[in-house]
Amino acid sequence: MKLYVVGLGPGAWDQMTKQAVDALEECDVITGYEIYVDLIRERFQHKNLITTPMKKEAERCHIAVKEVLKGQTAAMVCSGDAGVYGMAGLVYEIAQQYDPIEIVVIPGITAACSGAAVLGAPLIHDFVVISLSDLLTPWSLIEKRIACAAMADFVICFYNPSSIKRKDYLKNACEIILNYQKESTMCGFVKNIGRTGETGRILTLDELKDTQVDMFTTVYVGNSKTREIDGKLVTPRGYTIT
Amino acid sequence: MKLYVVGLGPGAWDQMTKQAVDALEECDVITGYEIYVDLIRERFQHKNLITTPMKKEAERCHIAVKEVLKGQTAAMVCSGDAGVYGMAGLVYEIAQQYDPIEIVVIPGITAACSGAAVLGAPLIHDFVVISLSDLLTPWSLIEKRIACAAMADFVICFYNPSSIKRKDYLKNACEIILNYQKESTMCGFVKNIGRTGETGRILTLDELKDTQVDMFTTVYVGNSKTREIDGKLVTPRGYTIT
Known part of the structure; x- marks a missing residue:
C-alpha cells in the first residue's frame, strides 16, 4: 500500500x-x-x-x-x-x-511556473522563490534572503505575499530590494492562477511597493534585465538576437 | 493563429x-x-x-x-x-x-520540481535555481549568485551542472558554498529525471564537491536544516511535529 x-x-x-x-x-x-x-x-x-x-x-x-x-x-x-x-x-x-x-x-506545476506563464517569461534566468509568511520562519531570515537575492540580481518570486495580519510585508520586501535594484525594475503579479478570476498585472518595483495584493497572488520582481515586451514580462536569457 | x-x-x-x-x-x-x-x-x-x-x-x-x-x-x-x-x-x-x-x-514540470520528487522533498522551503552554464552568463555573476544563496541559507538547485568543457564547475560551486555552509550539509542529485535510467543519490556537500555528474543531472544543495529521513532528502518547513 x-x-x-x-x-x-x-x-x-x-x-x-x-x-x-x-x-x-x-x-x-x-x-x-x-x-x-x-x-x-x-x-x-x-x-x-x-x-x-x-x-x-x-x-x-x-x-x-x-x-x-x-x-x-x-x-x-x-x-x-x-x-x-x-x-x-x-x-x-x-x-x-x-x-x-x-x-x-x-510533482505538479508550482505557482512560480504557472504564474510566470500568465505574465510571459519572467523566470527564464536564475531565480529565487521566497515565502513572505513568517508563521514558520523568522522575519529576520526572510529579510536576509530578500536582500541577498536582490544583491545578486536574481529574479524573485514571492509566495504568500500578504494576509490580513501581514498587509505591509510586500511593501517591506520591496523596500529591501530597492537598496539594490532600481525603482524602474519590472515586476508583475498574478491573482487566482488557473482559477476563475485569473488576472495578471505588470508594473514597476516602485509601483509594486505601494500595491496591495491578497494571499491568492504570486508576485515577481525582475532582475536588472527583465523588461516588458508587448504587454508581457520577459527576462532575457542572453541569446544573441538576429 | x-x-x-x-x-x-x-x-x-x-x-x-x-x-x-x-x-x-x-x-x-x-x-x-x-x-x-x-x-x-x-x-x-x-x-x-x-x-x-x-x-x-x-x-x-x-x-x-x-x-x-x-x-x-x-x-x-x-x-x-x-x-x-x-x-x-x-x-x-x-x-x-x-x-x-x-x-x-x-507551463510544464521543471527539473527542480521533478527531481525533488525523486529525492524526497528538498525544496519545501525558500530556494534558488541557478544554471552553472556560463555560455550566456559571466562566471563572475554565477559565483556571486552562489555565494549570496549560500549566505542566506537558501536550498540551491543547480541546472546544467557540468559539460565536457565545464568538468570542474560543480566543484567550484561547492567550494563557494563551503565558505558559508558545513561540509555535512545534505545534498542530492538526480540523473535522467523521468527518463530511462533515472537515478538519484543523497550525499554530503563535502562528498558532492568531489563527485562528477553529467549534463543530464539536476543537483540540490540543502539548507542548514535539510536532512536525510529514511533514504530521502527532506527540508523541514518548520511545522511542530506532534
Whole structure:
C-alpha cells in the first residue's frame, strides 16, 4: 500500500499531469486541506475524501499514514507542487513515527511556473522563490534572503505575499530590494492562477511597493534585465538576437 | 493563429499536463530542439515536425513565428518548463520583429520540481535555481549568485551542472558554498529525471564537491536544516511535529 503526495497544479483540471490523475484514480482515500480537496471533489466523489482545516497539517499527515497502515492506498493532495511549500516534507517527517510505508511524491506545476506563464517569461534566468509568511520562519531570515537575492540580481518570486495580519510585508520586501535594484525594475503579479478570476498585472518595483495584493497572488520582481515586451514580462536569457 | 510555447515536463508522457497535450493536438506544426521533439515524435508523427540542433535557438524561434504568420497553429516545445531556462523568453523577443501574433505559454514540470520528487522533498522551503552554464552568463555573476544563496541559507538547485568543457564547475560551486555552509550539509542529485535510467543519490556537500555528474543531472544543495529521513532528502518547513 502506498501514500501518494500529489501536486494538483494551480487548480484547473487540465493543468494536472496524467500521473497525478492516475494516482488519484488508484486511491481508496484522498486527504488534504479542504480547499484543495474541493478542486478535485466532483471527479473523485466516489472516494473516501478526508479533509482537515488550515493549521491542522500534522494531523492531516497522521490521518494519511494511518489509512495506509490500515491497508488503504491513500493520497495527500496539495495545490501547486507537493514539494514546494507543500506537504511532502511533513509527510516524510510524520511517517517516521510509524512502521515503514511507501511514499511517492508526484510533482505538479508550482505557482512560480504557472504564474510566470500568465505574465510571459519572467523566470527564464536564475531565480529565487521566497515565502513572505513568517508563521514558520523568522522575519529576520526572510529579510536576509530578500536582500541577498536582490544583491545578486536574481529574479524573485514571492509566495504568500500578504494576509490580513501581514498587509505591509510586500511593501517591506520591496523596500529591501530597492537598496539594490532600481525603482524602474519590472515586476508583475498574478491573482487566482488557473482559477476563475485569473488576472495578471505588470508594473514597476516602485509601483509594486505601494500595491496591495491578497494571499491568492504570486508576485515577481525582475532582475536588472527583465523588461516588458508587448504587454508581457520577459527576462532575457542572453541569446544573441538576429 | 497561435504559437504555443509548451513545457513537456521531464520527458515521460504521463508527466505532461492535459493542457500541453491538447495544445500539441491542436497544432499543425511542432518545432523544437531535436532531442525534445523526439520525446513526442511517436505520438505526433502526423504533424509537421521541424527540428533544429543545439545553438540554433534564435533560428528555431524565427521558424515558429513564420509558420504562424503563414496561417498555421504552431508549437515550440521545451523540456521541463518553457519558462525556466526555456524558449518562452526568446520567442517573445524574436516575435517583436514581426507582425503581432498570439503567444501562449503552457507551463510544464521543471527539473527542480521533478527531481525533488525523486529525492524526497528538498525544496519545501525558500530556494534558488541557478544554471552553472556560463555560455550566456559571466562566471563572475554565477559565483556571486552562489555565494549570496549560500549566505542566506537558501536550498540551491543547480541546472546544467557540468559539460565536457565545464568538468570542474560543480566543484567550484561547492567550494563557494563551503565558505558559508558545513561540509555535512545534505545534498542530492538526480540523473535522467523521468527518463530511462533515472537515478538519484543523497550525499554530503563535502562528498558532492568531489563527485562528477553529467549534463543530464539536476543537483540540490540543502539548507542548514535539510536532512536525510529514511533514504530521502527532506527540508523541514518548520511545522511542530506532534
